[in-house]
Amino acid sequence: MHEDVLVLAEQKGEELDSVTHELLTKGRVLADEKGGKLAVLIVGHETASLQNELAETCADKVLVCDSPLLKAYNTEVYVKVISDVIRTLDPGCVLLGYTYFGIEIGTVLASKTNREMLSNCVDLSRSEDKLTAVRPVFGGTVMSRVDLDASGSYVVSFEKGALPK
Numbered sequence: 001m002h003e004d005v006l007v008l009a010e011q012k013g014e015e016l017d018s019v020t021h022e023l024l025t026k027g028r029v030l031a032d033e034k035g036g037k038l039a040v041l042i043v044g045h046e047t048a049s050l051q052n053e054l055a056e057t058c059a060d061k062v063l064v065c066d067s068p069l070l071k072a073y074n075t076e077v078y079v080k081v082i083s084d085v086i087r088t089l090d091p092g093c094v095l096l097g098y099t100y101f102g103i104e105i106g107t108v109l110a111s112k113t114n115r116e117m118l119s120n121c122v123d124l125s126r127s128e129d130k131l132t133a134v135r136p137v138f139g140g141t142v143m144s145r146v147d148l149d150a151s152g153s154y155v156v157s158f159e160k161g162a163l164p165k
Helices: 018-033 048-055 075-089 100-112
Strands: 005-008 038-044 061-066 093-097 116-121 123-126 130-137 142-149 154-158
Touching: 005 018, 005 075, 018 038, 018 093, 018 123, 018 154, 038 048, 038 075, 048 061, 061 075, 075 100, 093 100, 100 116, 100 154, 116 123, 116 130, 116 142
Parallel strands: 005 038, 005 093, 038 061, 093 154, 116 154
Antiparallel strands: 123 130, 130 142
16 A cells, blocks of 8 residues: 555664664654554564564554574565565555665665665655655755655655654
């Protein structure tokens, strides 16, 4: 459903990365604007404490891919798992951090799931017929606004610290 939003949770060791909470806040706003649902996906091994933390957030659903095969980060394995979830849910927007993780897998996920990629955003808003992404250009001295068809499907990465928690 194009109204739905999927957030990819990131973890640092045993804790959620702060960018996850920022993405959830933005995801909630985007989903609510069109009556969609917000899901968050955690991928890894022994993620029970993170699942509990995510269950207390604004997400409508917490999706979990937990396996011993996901204990050590492997780009190919993570991309396969996450792209399968994206294809199954078919959200309008997939949100992830503009972090080492997001930079490495964002474009690959977009390609494998036939979505457009917007990276290094600081904001994203939805109107009746368009999505508007705001991105820094020229070393952050200028902000660029990019209008997109709201009926499209996107993978969008956000700068850490750009969004409220």
